[in-house]
Amino acid sequence: MDSAPKKAPRRRDDRVILHFCVENRQPSLKGLPLGIKQKGILATCNYVARRRGVKKLMPIAAARNICPDLVLADGEDLSPFRDVSKRLYALLRSYSWSGKVERLGLDEVFLDVTDIVSFNVELLNSNALQQSYFCLSRSDPAVGFEYDATSFAGCVLGDDGSQSHENVLYMRLLVASHLAQYLRLRIEEEGYTTACGIATNKLLAKLAGDKNKPRNQTTLLSLRQEDVLTFMDEHSLRKVPGIGSRITRVLEGFVLGKEPDPDLYTMECSTTVGQVRTHPGISPPTLSRLLSGPGAEKNLGPKVWTLLHGVDDTAVQPARDIPTQISIEDSYRGLTQPSEIRRALLAITSSLLRRMHTDLVEEDVSPTTSTASTANPVTNSSSSSRWLARPRTLRLSTRPYTTPQDDKPYNWARHSRSCPLPSFVFNTSLPQEERAERLVTETLLPLFYNTGGGWNIGLLNVCVANMSAGGGGGVGDIGAMFRRQEGVLREFTVYARDEGEEEEEEGHGLEQKEEEEEEEGGLVTDTWDNGDDDDDDTPEEEDSVLCPVCDRLVPRFAVSAHERYHRLGDA
CATH class of the missing domain: 3.30.1490.100 (DNA polymerase, Y-family, little finger domain)
Incomplete structure (x- = not known):
């Protein structure tokens, strides 16, 4: 058993991150189990299908057996999904001051809103919080929306205890929740539903947003380390971003004292983050030894150790306007x-x-003038x-x-x-x-x-x-x-x-x-x-x-x- 000290990693609370997960909302498909197929595999499926036992990466035949009324959409050509993804990404980026807007796949977007939230926290009038105004532009104070800064928008996780509006982190997360609600409504105007997570890093924001899908938002009050650990410990190990199937199989086998599951692509995991984090034999050196091997990522053990504690210092990386390849x-x-x-x-x-x-x-759409008749020029749009x-x-x-x-x-x-x-x-x-x-x-x-x-x-x-x-x-x-x-x-x-x-x-x-x-x-x-x-x-x-x-x-x-x-x- 490893006797090395198990020091908890240091956590940063100086950022505010939003995570959006967008879902198509077609009236004709509302309430129906829907799956996206590629070849003989179910690439992904909606929440109605998942509640009936259908899972992504499942063979089509197996999904049909579980859910005979499953509606299948062709996913061989992803162009329509990509077009929508670019349009909604551009919409969210238009509200960013820093340009720190990162697209993850086709349906997820991270926003680092630290600057715009801090700016609006400074504008708050403690004597008139119910009549607060959120400024969306530094240069034009008329661009924004009214909100009630006495309470959070959407759902809240974590114990605020006796926290008051004097707590800066509390107010940052509260103000950010109203910005998230405003952006979610803007996305709904485009015909799509979205869930949002509000937290102090990308990992916590993504996990918080998963709590009330597909049409709600959740703020994680990470005012104390205990709040973060309680939130993380209840999650299945496989649900943590950055911990893939191979790492899950190895850690689950170590904690439960059994051979790792040979199925590389399984999404099943009976082990929670808390079971791994609090296991007496788990420490950064142990993780490094367990997860080492040919092609293993450098410093993978310490990285997994930080993820188990809800610590993620990775920055929101803006997407390139022009791809490299x-x-x-x-x-x-x-x-x-x-x-x-x-x-x-x-x-x-x-x-x-x-x-x-x-x-x-x-x-480019530009007006053109017809010169067929100089007396009566005709302007067309070409x-x-x-x-x-x-x-x-x-x-x-x-x-x-x-x-x-x-x-x-x-x-x-x-x-x-x-x-x-x-x-x-x-x-x-x-x-x-x-x-x-x-x-x-x-x-x-x-x-x-x-x-x-x-x-x-x-x-x-x-x-x-x-x-x-x-x-x-x-x-x-x-x-x-x-x-x-x-x-x-x-x-x-x-x-x-x-x-x-x-x-x-x-x-x-x-x-x-x-x-x-x-x-x-x-x-x-x-x-x-x-x-x-x-x-x-x-x-x-x-x-x-x-x-x-x-x-x-x-x-x-x-x-x-x-x-x-x-x-x-x-x-």
Whole structure:
């Protein structure tokens, strides 16, 4: 038994975090058990279905047996869900002063509202708390809402005891509860219900918000350490964010004195946080020893120890406006025929183009004036699209089909090939089906035959990366493309410039976040940052520019001559 001292980690109370979990509210589906299917797996389900015993990651057949009237929605194409997620994320971010708004999956959002809440606590008049006013803008005091600062909005967990309005933390959480209620009502105006948790860190906010789903909010009064421990101890170990299935199996086996459950994907857990935290043999060194092994996260033991105590110092990370990568991945039970490969690549590519349009294209609506009659000009509203960023690299990854009995790691025999992304992909005037068909035929199938990964394919991943910010002009605007290269070619320019002439310079960042995320049950995945290494990219590709007119790679030192070539050809 470990004799090391079990010192409780230090807890911070200087932040206020909101956690929103959004649920679709379609009148026709209200009160019905609803599940989202992907292949033969139930990706997720609503609370009506869960109350009847249905669980996520359950096979469709098993879910049907438990709940025969289960309504299934197709989740193969997540574009509609993603569009709603982006819209509601933008709504919540518009109320943030700090920009600390983090999206988790498609239906969860964290907000760090410390600054706006502290500002409004300072505005409170202790003699007129019932007629308080919440300012949503620093510059315009008329933007806000009235509220009663004598009581919390929504549900409250924890004992406030004899706490008065003199307690700063108490007042911060109270004021934050009214902001959360206001934002929840704004989301409901968009047609969606939401639950919200209010606490002093992300972990506690998420767990508090789960208490009164799907249409309520809960504030955790963490005024004392005992309140936090009491709140945490009642939770199942598997419910704690940051403690996954593997950690749960190991700790449950240690606490109960049995062999760990061999089922990697089980959501069942009979052990509570309190049982683990108070077990005499559990301490940070013990956790480090139990959870060590190949590929284990560094300092995992101390991290789990802090989570068991409700301590989470991780910051709310704002999401990127422009993704680093966009990839679509799907798994299969062994593709062995060329027709199967082509069909699978076409489905993935079509989904990828939809994602690119959603995440990278901005629709501009501007008035246009018809000059057909100068005496009576007609003003119309025309829309055009603008690429916020253009990926420069296309990557295809494959992996052979394996079964759990093969005991192979996730990236076993994974092969990748990369090439420049053809410019016709950005021509939104062409139908998406035509662009997808052409990309598969002209680029992806040749890449597949060059991967060397063989057949019997179990996974395909198509990714676009190396984002060049500022999409600029329309497709085929070679002048705009070459003007953007002036900064790159500046040191090679031998002709004189006029005095005062500005040089347009634009850098192309190559920031790439390498992340591999294993999807359970063979679900379709499409992520921003789900790539593998780019070892297959050649130096020639990185030192070249893709011409949008002829789709040829042009060495950077030759772009001026290539531009003149096209101009002479058009003359």
